[in-house]
Amino acid sequence: MVMRVTSPLAHFHPFIPAGGVGSRLWPLSRADAPKFLLDLTGSGSSLLRATYDRLAGLSGGRVMVVTGRTHAPAVCRQLPELSPGDLVLEPSPKDSAAAIGLACMLIARQDPDAIVGSFAADHVIEPAEAFQDVVREAVAAAASGRIVTIGIPPSSPATGFGYIRAGSQLGLEGAPHALQVEQFVEKPDEATARAYVHSGNYTWNAGMFVAPASLMLRHLAASEPALHAGLAEIADAWGTPAQDEVVDRVWPGLPKTAIDYAVAEPAAAAGDVAMVPATFTWDDVGDFAAISRLNHVDPHGDPHVTVLGDNSRVLADSSTGIVVSDTGRMIALIGVEDIVVVDTPDALLVTTQEHAQRVKDAVASLKQSGNTDVL
Numbered sequence: 001m002v003m004r005v006t007s008p009l010a011h012f013h014p015f016i017p018a019g020g021v022g023s024r025l026w027p028l029s030r031a032d033a034p035k036f037l038l039d040l041t042g043s044g045s046s047l048l049r050a051t052y053d054r055l056a057g058l059s060g061g062r063v064m065v066v067t068g069r070t071h072a073p074a075v076c077r078q079l080p081e082l083s084p085g086d087l088v089l090e091p092s093p094k095d096s097a098a099a100i101g102l103a104c105m106l107i108a109r110q111d112p113d114a115i116v117g118s119f120a121a122d123h124v125i126e127p128a129e130a131f132q133d134v135v136r137e138a139v140a141a142a143a144s145g146r147i148v149t150i151g152i153p154p155s156s157p158a159t160g161f162g163y164i165r166a167g168s169q170l171g172l173e174g175a176p177h178a179l180q181v182e183q184f185v186e187k188p189d190e191a192t193a194r195a196y197v198h199s200g201n202y203t204w205n206a207g208m209f210v211a212p213a214s215l216m217l218r219h220l221a222a223s224e225p226a227l228h229a230g231l232a233e234i235a236d237a238w239g240t241p242a243q244d245e246v247v248d249r250v251w252p253g254l255p256k257t258a259i260d261y262a263v264a265e266p267a268a269a270a271g272d273v274a275m276v277p278a279t280f281t282w283d284d285v286g287d288f289a290a291i292s293r294l295n296h297v298d299p300h301g302d303p304h305v306t307v308l309g310d311n312s313r314v315l316a317d318s319s320t321g322i323v324v325s326d327t328g329r330m331i332a333l334i335g336v337e338d339i340v341v342v343d344t345p346d347a348l349l350v351t352t353q354e355h356a357q358r359v360k361d362a363v364a365s366l367k368q369s370g371n372t373d374v375l
């Protein structure tokens with residue numbers, strides 16, 4: 001008798017949930033130009049394009065993208081090879097649990113043994129080869145019936161990340177570094193994050209999940225039954241003449257929540273989560289300080305002004321920081337440190353790298369005060 005052994009990679013279906021504006025990068029990021037569509041590294045590729053390229057090599061070129069209807073033209077321009085069947089469009093943003101849940105359902109209907117991989121659309125990761133090795137290991141670990149996360153050594157008590165406490169080695173075939181996850185805590189408060197980082201027992205969650213589709217959906221059904229039921233109704237109608245009617249009727253009523261609360265936290269409490277440590281550098285490009293860091297190319301490490309934008313004209317005297325501009329307007333900086341200047345035709349941002357995280361609050365104020373034309 002001949003036994004055919006298929007590698008777990010043969011059932012691997014990566015996808016990219018691409019939503020959210022990235023409001024800490026306003027006025028560069030806008031509702032119609034979200035962070036994932038921007039080139040923030042000066043590489044000539046958007047974050048979405050780079051994410052797609054890192055994954056395509058692992059899945060024979062097939063990667064699904066779940067995004068908002070309004071972003072469809074830009075996504076298709078950036079990913080011309082994306083087949084229509086791999087572009088899943090949402091009528092409105094419903095947060096990551098809906099996007100990821102729908103992708104899991106559509107993929108599970110094509111391949112009941114699917115191992116899915118959800119990868120955030122807007123991170124900078126280097127080098128791609130190390131990332132791919134870690135994902136291969138995560139796929140092997142997921143084949144043992146676990147939801148596999150990727151752990152990043154924390155460099156600060158950031159409150160915008162999930163924290164993972166891992167325990168013992170699992171000793172899984174093809175996944176020598178996989179560890180059992182004992183606890184997953186999404187976005188702890190600052191005191192808790194400080195205690196976690198101080199303990200040395202936690203990693204950040206890199207915003208990626210590799211798992212059997214069936215296991216993701218089992219946890220989603222248990223913790224968010226209404227969301228699961230709504231998504232199942234949509235998935236049943238997908239590709240039929242009823243698709244648009246069902247999506248437009250069901251989608252607006254879906255609960256809005258993040259996959260980290262809906263699946264990762266309860267699955268970890270149930271002992272179903274593993275973690276593979278990252279061997280690549282990772283940056284979620286959370287604010288302009290991160291962009292400055294990523295684009296700082298001075299070989300001597302001397303502080304200077306990082307300038308981004310095709311049309312930027314900058315005079316910098318005794319100054320450090322970052323200028324992002326494509327207006328062609330001359331920007332002169334004299335004796336200012338760690339400055340952030342972002343110049344666009346209808347909005348000018350001036351802050352410092354220390355306060356770069358607070359841009360999100362400014363965006364909230366603009367929204368509240370009705371200045372939505374610049375968002």
Ligand SMILES: Nc1nc2c(ncn2[C@@H]2O[C@H](COP(=O)(O)OP(=O)(O)O[C@H]3O[C@H](CO)[C@@H](O)[C@H](O)[C@@H]3O)[C@@H](O)[C@H]2O)c(=O)[nH]1
Nearest residue numbers: 017018019066067093094095096099120121161162205207
């Ligand atoms: N299609 C779609 N995608 C969405 C939506 N909302 C979020 N996403 C996508 O889902 C992914 C994660 O969502 P974020 O909203 O960016 O998550 P986060 O607050 O940064 O937290 C997550 O990532 C951190 C690392 O950056 C993690 O540390 C944390 O645990 C969590 O997984 C990103 O690719 C984002 O584009 C939506 O409504 N629709």
